[in-house]
Structure formats: structure tokens, C-alpha cells
């Protein structure tokens with residue numbers, strides 16, 4: 461029997477995919493790839509398939525199937541194409557499914573993995589934000605385990621072994637009651653010190669230029685508005701089963717401490733590392749052990765100091781919108797996420813200003829789209845309606 465840990469990557473051609481595959485590349489004796497799924501970047505997907513020789517490769521954009529087949533001609537790699545076919549790959553039993561698709565587009569395959577009782581390394585926070593209730597219920601029923609890849613959540617996860625016990629279905633009630641609060645850190649993004657009266661001139665290029673992390677475009681914009689930290693607060697609520705008042709976020713421009721737990725006895729336990737997604741991903745791949753790889757050493761003396769600042773509400777209105785959506789609960793997180801995806805795409809396309817992202821999300825939330833959030837279809841219906849409302853708002857701005 462192979463001692464390899466077998467991995468499927470959803471979103472293999474993106475930034476999370478790159479970071480996961482970099483670890484696999486360094487550790488061929490430990491990991492083997494079962495399936496790789498990409499959206500539409502067929503050339504990159506083909507390169508990865510030829511390098512990592514998975515059993516199967518999936519491309520969501522079915523129009524690229526022929527090109528993928530041409531590139532993989534002569535190999536034994538099976539090809540599937542189209543959203544539904546790709547989604548099904550998440551159910552093939554493996555040691556870990558990396559959920560690295562961006563946006564709610566990742567929800568159907570995430571659900572497939574949850575229904576199949578898989579262990580999931582979750583980067584695709586949008587799915588948990590919008591469908592956290594359904595995912596939690598279905599995961600509990602099917603014995604699926606969700607391990608955070610997001611650096612802040614991985615930090616919280618690494619700070620207390622009780623979360624791991626909880627994943628195995630143990631009652632960790634006593635341990636949970638010793639937690640006063642958790643704290644997620646945020647770098648503050650590229651506009652932490654930009655004058656507020658210059659926000660009107662922010663371009664997509666400015667917004668995706670993150671000072672500490674290299675990531676996909678959507679999450680980079682979310683980091684610039686700090687919607688990302690808001691989404692992460694909601695993500696933390698579902699991952700750790702803590703209420704909004706026990707989840708805090710602070711700005712920490714060095715991105716060295718990623719998260720901490722404040723215990724009721726006055727102790728705080730924090731996790732530190734360089735701003736490198738391979739650190740949390742390596743933990744998810746090897747936990748509860750540690751992968752012996754070759755991370756960039758962190759020189760704390762050279763670093764000298766760590767700073768912490770509050771999140772200014774005027775500078776980062778998206779953060780409070782997300783916090784309030786969590787408190788409001790019900791459909792609000794799904795509306796927040798759907799509207800944000802539309803607004804970010806419109807900003808990246810040059811249709812609206814940076815500041816309009818928050819306005820569109822706020823105005824979409826104010827329409828109070830109601831509905832049920834207890835089934836996948838119901839969540840998708842709320843998401844669709846939020847996108848429709850947000851699209852109308854974008855069109856209105858474009859027409860001005």
C-alpha cells in the first residue's frame with residue numbers, strides 16, 4: 461500500500477493551487493495528486509497535469525476540453541469538462557481535498573466533498589460565508605472534516621489542539637469555555653496610510669498590489685477594502701463555532717502574527733510565521749504532525765518590532781458591513797458575499813470606483829432579501845438575487 465497522502469486540488473491553476481503544488485513538488489515521497497481541477501486556464505492546467513500526472517484532470521470551461529485533450533494526448537490522464545463533471549471529482553475519496561476555487565463558484569464542488577465525508581483544506585471562504593449553515597450540518601452528518609487553509613484561521617487552529625479534537629467529533633465544551641475570544645490579524649492592505657481624499661483615484665492596479673501577500677485578484681481587492689477580514693470573521697464563526705462578540709480583528713502591518721487566542725486565565729497564544737501561504741497549507745497537509753520542508757527563515761531580530769492598530773471604520777467600511785451581517789445572520793452573509801463578488805468584478809473591470817464597492821454591498825444588504833438558508837438551493841437563490849440587485853446598482857453607477 462502506498463504511504464502517500466493523496467490530494468485533489470480544486471482551483472489548481474490559482475494562487476492556492478500554486479502554493480499547494482509547490483509543497484507537493486518538494487515532497488514527492490509524501491504526496492500524490494489524484495485530481496486537478498481548473499477554471500479556464502487550459503495551458504497551465506495541462507502543464508500541471510503533465511508534471512504531476514494525476515489520474516484525472518477537470519476543466520470547468522467545457523469549450524477548452526479539446527485543447528486539453530490535445531495537450532494530454534498520449535498520457536493516461538483522464539479528462540472531464542464542464543461544471544457538473546468537475547464538481548463530481550470532489551467526491552473521489554482522497555486524504556485531502558484542497559478547496560481553492562475563488563468565490564461562490566467553489567460552493568458546488570465544496571458541497572460534493574462535504575457530502576462525500578472528505579477531509580477538506582478550505583481556502584474558498586466565500587462558500588463558508590454564504591452557506592456556512594448548510595455546510596456545517598452536512599459535514600457533521602457525513603463526518604467531513606474542514607481544516608482551515610486561510611492563514612489566520614490556520615493560526616487559530618494551530619494555537620489550540622481542541623479544534624482538532626472537535627473535528628474528530630469529541631466534545632470540547634470545557635476547552636471552548638476557556639476561550640475568551642479569538643483575534644485575526646489583518647495587514648491593512650495597500651491603503652492603510654493613503655489619504656482618504658485620494659480614495660476616489662484608486663485603480664484596480666493599485667488595489668491588487670498587496671504589500672505582504674501574493675494572491676489572486678479578487679482576494680487582493682478584498683484585502684484592500686478589508687472585506688476580506690470581514691469575510692474571515694464570518695468564516696471563523698462557522699469554523700470555530702464562536703459568536704461574533706468573541707471574534708476580533710486587528711491590523712498588524714507586518715503580517716507575522718496571523719491569529720491568536722485569548723484565554724480566560726489571561727494567557728494569549730499566537731502563531732507566527734512569514735507571510736507565506738505554504739505555511740498554513742503545509743500544516744493542513746500534515747497535521748497533527750509537521751511537514752519538514754524548506755520555508756524562508758523568519759528572522760525576528762531583523763524584524764525588530766510588531767505593531768497593532770485598530771481598524772478605522774471610515775477607511776474600511778466593508779469590515780463593519782461584514783461584522784453586522786454576521787450579527788444579523790440569516791441571509792445577510794450570503795447577500796454580503798454575492799453583492800461583494802459583483803462589485804469587485806465591476807471594479808476590476810473599470811466600471812465602478814473603489815469606494816463604490818462598499819456602497820453597493822451596503823445598498824444590497826439594505827434590500828433585505830429574505831429567504832431560507834437551510835439548503836444549498838436556497839442559498840444559491842439568495843446569492844442569485846443579491847447578484848441581480850448588485851448588478852442593477854452597478855449599472856446605475858455606470859450610467860451616471
Ligand code: NAD
Nearest residue numbers: 471472473474475476499520561562565583584585675676
Ligand atoms: P485565484 O484567482 O488565483 O485562483 C482561483 C482558482 O479558481 C483558479 O484555479 C481558477 O481556475 C479557479 N476557478 C475560478 N472559477 C472557477 C469555476 N467556475 N470553476 C472551477 N474553477 C474555477 O484565487 P486564489 O487567490 O487562489 O484564491 C482562491 C480562494 O482561496 C479564494 O476563496 C480566496 O479567498 C482564498 N484564499 C486565498 C489566499 C491566497 O493566498 N491566494 C489566501 C487565503 C485564502
Ligand code: MG
Nearest residue numbers: 610611612692
Ligand atoms: Mg486570510
